[in-house]
Amino acid sequence: MPELARMCHVDDLQDGGMIKSEVLGCEYLVIKLAEDIYVLDASCTLEWTDLSKGSLEGEIVTCPVCKGQFNIRSGDVAREPPTFPLDTYNVKVVDGTVYGEVSGY
Numbered sequence: 001m002p003e004l005a006r007m008c009h010v011d012d013l014q015d016g017g018m019i020k021s022e023v024l025g026c027e028y029l030v031i032k033l034a035e036d037i038y039v040l041d042a043s044c045t046l047e048w049t050d051l052s053k054g055s056l057e058g059e060i061v062t063c064p065v066c067k068g069q070f071n072i073r074s075g076d077v078a079r080e081p082p083t084f085p086l087d088t089y090n091v092k093v094v095d096g097t098v099y100g101e102v103s104g105y
């Protein structure tokens with residue numbers, strides 16, 4: 001059953017930027033793009049690299065190691081070498097606090 005995990009405050013996010021949030025040992029990427037906020041796993045599915053150290057261009061996040069890419073809306077691989085998608089999570093904003101609907105933490 002999904003639970004709401006506090007990720008950050010909306011003021012922590014810049015449009016077109018990303019931050020990493022750690023919740024009970026799990027790391028999430030939190031991204032604001034225009035009016036939308038996205039929460040997804042922060043580790044590349046190829047070698048568990050920290051994607052927050054990569055780059056973001058529009059809806060595409062690029063891994064800093066071998067430049068694999070993921071779509072932040074779907075988590076799908078946009079460019080190999082990674083072959084497995086990132087998990088993405090529903091987002092809720094309550095009184096300025098951003099929550100991800102995560103499970104199993």
Ligand code: FES
Pocket residue numbers: 044045046047048049063064065066067068069081082
């Ligand atoms: S570790 Fe992410 S693409 Fe190589």
